[in-house]
Amino acid sequence: MNIVLIGSGNAATVLGKKSIAAGHEVLQVAGRNEEACADIASKLNCTFTINWNFIDPLADIYIVAISDTALSAVHEQLNLDRHLVVHTAGAVSKEVLKTVSKNYGVLYPLQTLRKENAVLPEIPFLIDANTADSISLIKDFAETLSTHVQVADDERRKKIHLAAVLVNNFTNHLYALAEKFCEAEHLDFKLLLPLITETSERIKTNSPSEVQTGPAVRGDEATIDMHLQLLKKYPQLIKLYEMFTDSIQSK
Amino acid sequence: MNIVLIGSGNAATVLGKKSIAAGHEVLQVAGRNEEACADIASKLNCTFTINWNFIDPLADIYIVAISDTALSAVHEQLNLDRHLVVHTAGAVSKEVLKTVSKNYGVLYPLQTLRKENAVLPEIPFLIDANTADSISLIKDFAETLSTHVQVADDERRKKIHLAAVLVNNFTNHLYALAEKFCEAEHLDFKLLLPLITETSERIKTNSPSEVQTGPAVRGDEATIDMHLQLLKKYPQLIKLYEMFTDSIQSK
Numbered sequence: 463m464n465i466v467l468i469g470s471g472n473a474a475t476v477l478g479k480k481s482i483a484a485g486h487e488v489l490q491v492a493g494r495n496e497e498a499c500a501d502i503a504s505k506l507n508c509t510f511t512i513n514w515n516f517i518d519p520l521a522d523i524y525i526v527a528i529s530d531t532a533l534s535a536v537h538e539q540l541n542l543d544r545h546l547v548v549h550t551a552g553a554v555s556k557e558v559l560k561t562v563s564k565n566y567g568v569l570y571p572l573q574t575l576r577k578e579n580a581v582l583p584e585i586p587f588l589i590d591a592n593t594a595d596s597i598s599l600i601k602d603f604a605e606t607l608s609t610h611v612q613v614a615d616d617e618r619r620k621k622i623h624l625a626a627v628l629v630n631n632f633t634n635h636l637y638a639l640a641e642k643f644c645e646a647e648h649l650d651f652k653l654l655l656p657l658i659t660e661t662s663e664r665i666k667t668n669s670p671s672e673v674q675t676g677p678a679v680r681g682d683e684a685t686i687d688m689h690l691q692l693l694k695k696y697p698q699l700i701k702l703y704e705m706f707t708d709s710i711q712s713k
Numbered sequence: 714m715n716i717v718l719i720g721s722g723n724a725a726t727v728l729g730k731k732s733i734a735a736g737h738e739v740l741q742v743a744g745r746n747e748e749a750c751a752d753i754a755s756k757l758n759c760t761f762t763i764n765w766n767f768i769d770p771l772a773d774i775y776i777v778a779i780s781d782t783a784l785s786a787v788h789e790q791l792n793l794d795r796h797l798v799v800h801t802a803g804a805v806s807k808e809v810l811k812t813v814s815k816n817y818g819v820l821y822p823l824q825t826l827r828k829e830n831a832v833l834p835e836i837p838f839l840i841d842a843n844t845a846d847s848i849s850l851i852k853d854f855a856e857t858l859s860t861h862v863q864v865a866d867d868e869r870r871k872k873i874h875l876a877a878v879l880v881n882n883f884t885n886h887l888y889a890l891a892e893k894f895c896e897a898e899h900l901d902f903k904l905l906l907p908l909i910t911e912t913s914e915r916i917k918t919n920s921p922s923e924v925q926t927g928p929a930v931r932g933d934e935a936t937i938d939m940h941l942q943l944l945k946k947y948p949q950l951i952k953l954y955e956m957f958t959d960s961i962q963s964k
Contacts, residue, residue: 553936573908584907621898624940628891629905630912631927632957633884638921640879647872654880656835657824661881662913670889676882685804689875698960706883709949
């Protein structure tokens with residue numbers, strides 16, 4: 463398929479690379495930031511424009527990969543008539559595109575995307591559209607990029623996006639807090655990396671609730687008290703430690 | 714080196730396998746549960762005993778891999794004279810072994826160990842002992858099992874164990890909560906696995922605080938409000954969501 467990417471950030475770059483790797487052609491990148499557009503266009507070997515009146519009319523699919531805020535105003539600047547247009551946001555309704563084209567939908571990559579990625583990650587896709595024909599087209603396209611494609615309406619996509627916030631954003635914040643604690647206590651955070659890998663690998667073959675370990679789940683109050691003592695200087699971590707301990711024990 | 718393992722659980726099994734893979738010999742397993750001892754002895758191709766009076770006196774190192782609770786009482790049942798004895802607990806002082814032998818220390822595997830593991834994970838070790846000679850011996854041994862060995866006294870080991878609770882036990886609980894939410898909402902938790910892998914992989918090359926993403930860090934109040942609405946039926950998750958959002962935004 464021939465693709466136009468609207469946006470020049472992480473999602474546009476990674477989806478562009480994935481598409482090319484799957485044999486599609488990126489015709490053009492349309493963005494706002496000339497430098498970013500030139501950069502991604504050189505990576506994807508395509509043209510670019512910062513004037514959205516000159517968007518290439520010959521693509522089969524227009525992928526709008528811009529921030530949620532920009533997306534909410536995109537209908538003011540983009541008119542694609544009957545061309546198939548999709549956005550890539552987890553938490554935004556497909557209806558935000560309903561005045562952009564007669565054929566609109568969603569191609570949501572359930573993955574954290576960074577243009578610096580040397581290796582393209584596996585990306586499950588949740589897709590949706592306003593007609594069965596468009597759903598079918600988007601599904602065919604998504605299945606060339608991924609073995610995990612599911613149709614999900616706005617409500618279901620928003621819920622899986624919420625679950626993604628828990629396991630990605632909140633998990634990363636736990637890592638960040640642990641790193642800060644290690645720095646303050648002159649401990650080597652990198653020593654924790656094999657444990658972090660193993661923790662995430664294990665749930666591929668086990669339900670996380672079945673492999674919960676640690677002082678909270680075994681009711682080891684002596685260790686819990688000792689940890690709270692060690693955290694005296696870190697009120698934010700004490701609050702978090704107590705909440706997790708309660709939550710684990712309430713199960 | 715010749716090894717006797719005291720304990721027959723996950724840590725004993727994995728450390729036994731790692732030792733054999735590194736060219737050491739496990740002479741014997743001493744435990745309390747005959748069935749578990751027979752099982753691990755067959756895996757490690759060694760003898761076993763449940764009578765601790767018959768512990769083989771010819772080992773170079775005695776590795777006590779038992780629960781923290783059992784460890785606190787182990788001096789009542791174990792006397793190893795001058796033989797080098799180590800325990801494997803993150804949160805227990807080495808002094809718990811001081812009446813077990815004249816030469817005692819710690820060999821703490823900073824990893825979550827399961828005997829079911831088909832592939833042995835990478836294990837950083839924190840080691841300690843009551844004499845410089847014993848530290849040196851334990852270090853030499855640990856370095857045959859791992860490329861990451863550090864000497865750390867009780868205080869430092871307890872602190873890194875605390876950091877391990879954050880990135881392993883608490884992270885796993887986030888996974889468990891997300892799985893429960895997905896089940897309740899009839900969403901496919903397995904779709905999140907590539908994202909979970911990528912989140913843990915990314916911090917091998919980036920500081921977690923530098924790759925924080927999500928609605929909290931970008932101050933996206935509309936999405937945060939929508940998520941809290943979607944969590945109405947889940948008071949425990951609302952509390953957790955609000956605490957993480959505050960914590961991420963306070964940085």
